[in-house]
Amino acid sequence: MWSNLKNHNNKFINFISHKPKGKADKIILSFLYLISRGYELIIFIRDLCYKKGIKRSFKLPCKVISIGSITVGGAGKTPVTAYISEKLFNRGFAVAILSRGYKGSKERKMGVVSLGEKPLLSYKESGDEPAMLASMLKGIPVIVGKNRFSAGKWAIRNLGTKIIILDDGFSHLRLKRDINILLIDANKGLNHHLLPRGILREPLSALKRADMVMLTKIKQENSYEEVESMVREFLPNLSLFKSFYHVKGLKNLNSGEVIRDKNLLKDKKVLAFSGIADDDYFVYLIKRCGAKEAEVMKFPDHHYYTYKDIVKIKEKSRFFDMVITTSKDEVKLREFDFNGLDLYTLLIDVSVIEEEKFISKLINEVKKNERDYKNF
Numbered sequence: 001m002w003s004n005l006k007n008h009n010n011k012f013i014n015f016i017s018h019k020p021k022g023k024a025d026k027i028i029l030s031f032l033y034l035i036s037r038g039y040e041l042i043i044f045i046r047d048l049c050y051k052k053g054i055k056r057s058f059k060l061p062c063k064v065i066s067i068g069s070i071t072v073g074g075a076g077k078t079p080v081t082a083y084i085s086e087k088l089f090n091r092g093f094a095v096a097i098l099s100r101g102y103k104g105s106k107e108r109k110m111g112v113v114s115l116g117e118k119p120l121l122s123y124k125e126s127g128d129e130p131a132m133l134a135s136m137l138k139g140i141p142v143i144v145g146k147n148r149f150s151a152g153k154w155a156i157r158n159l160g161t162k163i164i165i166l167d168d169g170f171s172h173l174r175l176k177r178d179i180n181i182l183l184i185d186a187n188k189g190l191n192h193h194l195l196p197r198g199i200l201r202e203p204l205s206a207l208k209r210a211d212m213v214m215l216t217k218i219k220q221e222n223s224y225e226e227v228e229s230m231v232r233e234f235l236p237n238l239s240l241f242k243s244f245y246h247v248k249g250l251k252n253l254n255s256g257e258v259i260r261d262k263n264l265l266k267d268k269k270v271l272a273f274s275g276i277a278d279d280d281y282f283v284y285l286i287k288r289c290g291a292k293e294a295e296v297m298k299f300p301d302h303h304y305y306t307y308k309d310i311v312k313i314k315e316k317s318r319f320f321d322m323v324i325t326t327s328k329d330e331v332k333l334r335e336f337d338f339n340g341l342d343l344y345t346l347l348i349d350v351s352v353i354e355e356e357k358f359i360s361k362l363i364n365e366v367k368k369n370e371r372d373y374k375n376f
Contacts, residue, residue, distance in 0.1 A: 016191075016198050029197060036197035043194070043202055050173050057176045058149040062156055063163045063366055064177040068170025070202045072195065074277030074301070075183040076216040076350070078129045078328070079245065081167040083350040084181075085140050087359055088163060093366070096161040097137075098151050100168065101127040101144025103302050110145035110154065123331045128302055129167065131331040148175050163366065170209070171201060179365045182210035186218050186242070187280070189227040207234040211365065214352070217281045218244040239361055242353045247285055250344040253330060258347070266290035271320040273313055274329050275303030282326060285346065295320070305329075310336045317341055 016032065049055040067084065069075035081097060089095045101107040104127035113119060113126040114134035123131035126144050134142045141159055145151040148166060152175070155161040166172060170182055184190060191198045207213075213231055215224055224242070231240060249260045270291045274282055279296055286294045297313065299305075310333075317323045323343050325333065330345045352358045 016193070016196065032197040033193065036194040039196075040194050040203065047173070055174070057173060059176040060149065060152045060156065060164060062152070062161060063179070064152070064166065064175065065163065065179045065181065065362075065366075066166040066169035066172070066177040067181045067183065068166070068168050068172075069183045069185075070170060070204075070206050071185065071188060071190065071199045072201060072277070073185065073188055073199060075185045076243075076245075077168045077183055078133065079348065079350050080181075080183060080214065080216065080243070081165055082133055082136055083352075084362070085137060085165050087362070088165075088366070089137075089140050091363065094160055094162040095165060096141040096143060096152075096155040096159060096163070097130075097133055097165045097167055098148045098155070098169075099127065099130045099133070099142065099144050099166075100146055100148070100172075101130055103127050103304075104130070104144060106144050107146055110143065110147070110151050113142040113144055114140075115159070116141050124304070128328055128332055132328050133167070135331055136327065148172065170206075178368075179362070180209050180211045182207065182213045183216050184213060184227060184231070185278070186215040186224045186227060187222065189224070190230055204230075204234060207231060210235065210238065212361065213238055213240045214358075215240070215242045216244075218242050218353070219284065241358045243350055244353075245281065245285060245348040246351050247289055247346060248349050249347045250324070251330075251347055253325075253333065253343040253345060254338055259344075263290065265322065267292045268321040269319075270294045271297065271313075271317055271323045272325070273297035273299065273323070274326045275299035275301060275305075275332075276326055276328055277301040282346070285348065286324060303332075305332055305336065307336070310338075314338075314341055 050057055067077055067081050069077060085095050085097055101111065105125050106121065111121050111126055113121050113130045116139040119131060119134040130142050130144050141155060143151045143155055152164045155164065170180060188199060190204065192204060194200045194203065215227060228240065249258050250264060251258045265286065268291050270286055270293065272283055272286055272294050276282065279298060283294050283296055297316065323341060324346050325343065327345055
């Protein structure tokens with residue numbers, strides 16, 4: 001059932017991302033376009049309320065960096081959040097990550113997922129992505145809550161935080177930010193239509209809020225000139241960077257052993273399963289590691305696994321050499337018994353092309369007007 005839903009979701013995103021192929025497509029897309037105009041009106045009214053002060057934006061007494069996107073389908077926000085947080089932390093900055101905590105029980109309140117040492121909340125309390133960040137990052141607190149202003153104030157008062165990083169914060173206008181980093185999936189690009197006619201959460205004019213743009217999930221064999229030129233139409237002088245994921249190893253979920261052998265997947269028949277927004281790049285990375293074949297079991301994004309799901313995975317695994325999942329899924333699988341099945345997590349890192357230039361630009365922005373934040 002979930003597999004079918006995920007398939008339909010992917011097909012729908014592909015459908016609205018491309019030009020209509022026939023009369024039936026044109027009729028459906030015309031109907032979706034009418035709905036999207038209503039959605040556009042809602043976005044316009046929201047933005048106007050913030051501009052006119054009807055809705056208030058709050059400012060924290062520290063630097064705030066937002067990492068987000070204006071499209072659906074997974075642009076890599078959480079991995080890039082982890083990457084930027086570590087880069088700043090390793091340079092001596094006191095960093096904390098704020099996440100909404102989607103689907104977690106602490107979403108409406110505030111929850112401290114980690115103080116930088118170990119996870120303090122379960123994924124059911126925090127949501128899967130904050131739980132993943134808490135497992136990955138050492139020395140960097142992770143806090144969840146819909147009211148990110150209150151969560152940020154708590155981090156400043158109790159942890160001495162100097163830099164707040166918002167995971168998926170581009171559209172969160174209630175909290176003012178100093179640096180807006182906009183992510184665009186290089187494989188999906190942008191189109192001119194809002195949901196549900198297109199993949200945009202906001203009109204392309206929202207690009208003007210960005211201070212930096214990063215094209216994510218670059219594939220060596222593809223060209224992204226069209227995406228770049230579209231961004232340049234709105235922001236000709238904006239700093240634009242490109243990034244991709246590279247595989248750093250596989251972790252055995254039963255033993256915890258990390259294997260760095262790049263040839264481990266060579267000529268293997270792999271069963272890959274995930275509950276992420278876009279698993280195309282996940283499969284692409286597995287194949288880049290030399291897998292002979294990679295079949296996917298698809299689950300909905302943020303899916304909470306059940307015993308029945310695990311039984312199905314085990315049954316299907318009999319026909320494959322290896323079973324691999326993602327770090328986001330791993331945090332939701334630790335409570336299950338996988339005896340008799342060697343399940344691996346694909347460990348990835350973000351790599352930024354022209355990394356030194358990107359980090360230098362980021363730190364310069366962080367230090368800009370630093371005196372305004374001296375008296376916390």
